[in-house]
Every structure is written in structure tokens, then in C-alpha cells.
Amino acid sequence: MDFATPDLCDDHPDHVSVCTGLSWQSYGGRSRFGGLIATVKCFEDNSRIKETLAEPGEGRVLVVDGGGSLRHALIGDLIASGAAELGWSGVIIRGACRDVDVLPTLDLGVFALGAVPIKSVRRGEGQVGLPLRFGGIDFIPGHFVYADANGVIAADRRLI
Numbered sequence: 001m002d003f004a005t006p007d008l009c010d011d012h013p014d015h016v017s018v019c020t021g022l023s024w025q026s027y028g029g030r031s032r033f034g035g036l037i038a039t040v041k042c043f044e045d046n047s048r049i050k051e052t053l054a055e056p057g058e059g060r061v062l063v064v065d066g067g068g069s070l071r072h073a074l075i076g077d078l079i080a081s082g083a084a085e086l087g088w089s090g091v092i093i094r095g096a097c098r099d100v101d102v103l104p105t106l107d108l109g110v111f112a113l114g115a116v117p118i119k120s121v122r123r124g125e126g127q128v129g130l131p132l133r134f135g136g137i138d139f140i141p142g143h144f145v146y147a148d149a150n151g152v153i154a155a156d157r158r159l160i
Contacts, residue, residue: 001032005150008159019135019152024111027100033090033109034146035061037139042126044072050079052128057088063139065132066095070114072121073098084108092147094134111147
């Protein structure tokens with residue numbers, strides 16, 4: 001996927017929203033990725049993330065509202081490896097990840113707010129397919145998201 005989010009913003013100003021106020025870190029093997037949005041909302045429990053990423057990805061991006069918690073990682077090498085094999089383009093987590101030595105070896109974009117070595121709790125909690133709002137914008141399932149070193153943007157239509 002070859003694009004730059006500044007160019008997408010310039011070329012499609014009426015169709016993009018820019019996620020602001022969050023310091024994204026790129027941990028995955030893809031530093032630039034985008035696709036159709038799928039969503040999970042959870043807090044320190046990655047049960048729904050694991051279930052969702054076990055489905056065929058078809059180039060989608062999973063956007064996760066983890067409440068901004070950096071106390072428990074919501075994705076690590078095992079879940080990310082499976083997601084890459086199933087064709088997910090990337091994962092954007094308002095929360096933490098782990099296994100940051102392995103994530104760059106995977107063909108998957110992983111943006112998170114930080115890393116922490118402790119795994120998620122598993123209580124079977126979380127919600128799938130909801131519109132999410134963070135960073136001043138809405139992430140709506142069926143819309144599109146693009147991420148690169150410049151930041152994260154959402155769009156109401158495919159831009160590339």
C-alpha cells in the first residue's frame with residue numbers, strides 16, 4: 001500500500017478526519033496500512049480482539065478502543081501472527097501491545113499508545129462493531145482508516 005496521510009488529507013479534504021491528541025507508536029511490520037474499519041471496544045480484556053482477529057481479515061483494519069490503558073497489553077505476537085496470516089492489514093489500539101521484538105517481523109500494521117509486558121485479562125468482555133470515538137474523530141465500521149508515520153485518519157469512503 002503506497003500512500004501518505006498528508007497527501008490523502010490534501011486530496012480529499014471533505015472526506016477525511018484526523019485523529020489528534022494521541023501519540024501513536026508503530027510496532028508492526030507494516031509502517032503504513034489502511035483498509036475497511038472493524039471495531040472492538042474493551043478495557044484490559046482482549047477476548048473480543050482475539051475472536052475478531054481469528055476471522056478472515058480481507059484487508060481490514062481493526063480499530064480498538066482500549067480506554068487508553070497501558071496496564072495490560074491487548075495484542076501480542078500470537079494474536080498478531082494469526083491476524084497477519086488471515087489477511088488483516090493492521091490494528092490500531094488506543095491502549096498497549098506487547099512482544100515488540102516480534103511484531104516488526106509480521107506482515108501487519110500495529111499502532112498502539114505504548115507497550116507493556118503484562119498480558120490482557122480474559123473475562124469475555126467487550127463489544128464488537130460499535131462506532132468508536134477517540135482522538136476527536138469517529139471510527140465507523142464500514143468506513144476506512146489509514147495510518148502512517150504522520151498519523152491516523154478516518155474517511156467515509158475508500159481513498160486509494
